[in-house]
Amino acid sequence: MHERPTTIAELSVAAERIGTVRPPRQRQLAGGMAHLRKQVDVPKRICAAVGCDRPHIARDLCTMHYQRARHRGALDPRPTTLDRFWAKVDKGADPDCWVWIGARGDNGYGSFYVNRDLKQQAHRFAYESFVGPIPTGLDLDHLCRNRACVNPAHLEPVTRRENARRGLWGTAMRTHCKHGHEYTPENTYYYRGARRCRECNRLDCRQRGQKR
Numbered sequence: 001m002h003e004r005p006t007t008i009a010e011l012s013v014a015a016e017r018i019g020t021v022r023p024p025r026q027r028q029l030a031g032g033m034a035h036l037r038k039q040v041d042v043p044k045r046i047c048a049a050v051g052c053d054r055p056h057i058a059r060d061l062c063t064m065h066y067q068r069a070r071h072r073g074a075l076d077p078r079p080t081t082l083d084r085f086w087a088k089v090d091k092g093a094d095p096d097c098w099v100w101i102g103a104r105g106d107n108g109y110g111s112f113y114v115n116r117d118l119k120q121q122a123h124r125f126a127y128e129s130f131v132g133p134i135p136t137g138l139d140l141d142h143l144c145r146n147r148a149c150v151n152p153a154h155l156e157p158v159t160r161r162e163n164a165r166r167g168l169w170g171t172a173m174r175t176h177c178k179h180g181h182e183y184t185p186e187n188t189y190y191y192r193g194a195r196r197c198r199e200c201n202r203l204d205c206r207q208r209g210q211k212r
Helices: 008-018 024-039 063-072 083-085 124-130 160-172 198-211
Strands: 112-113 119-122 139-142 155-158 187-191 192-196
Touching: 083 124, 112 124, 124 139, 124 155, 124 187, 139 160, 155 160, 187 198, 192 198
Parallel strands: none
Antiparallel strands: 112 119, 139 155, 187 192
């Protein structure tokens, strides 16, 4: 015949054996999550309809009010692809260029999601939307030399070789680097065939040294 547990320790061991108390690891995880829940009190989004406290599902409405609004045609129409495009274009930043203020790649060209599955360069989308299809095998050259520009009037379809030639010519014609330092013989060096600014290199080395 088994003896009844009398101490707290014996009761805990007996309870763990019959599964009424969580194992130590589970108790530790549960306690940690409870502590986090106390620290971060995330407010629940509720329905925007007056007097409704049901949880938000879509368009700031609960399931019932969303279905009612959808059947009655009272929902605001979703923005079109062109609406989303124009929302990321600033025509006032430059008198001629249409500057893309949305996401940009490392190469300086704008990125635009035409839909959930199709991502396209913003200037190519602008040309195809307002001018027409880009001829097969041709690239779009920025006549304004501003890669963030999406103005179709500043884009010209050219061969890749011509596009590269124009880019090299434009770089060779610059007298200052992008930070305003003049390309003098004393302030210029070449790395892998490209012209570099010595002052910019000194500033970069100084900043890297300060971070260490």
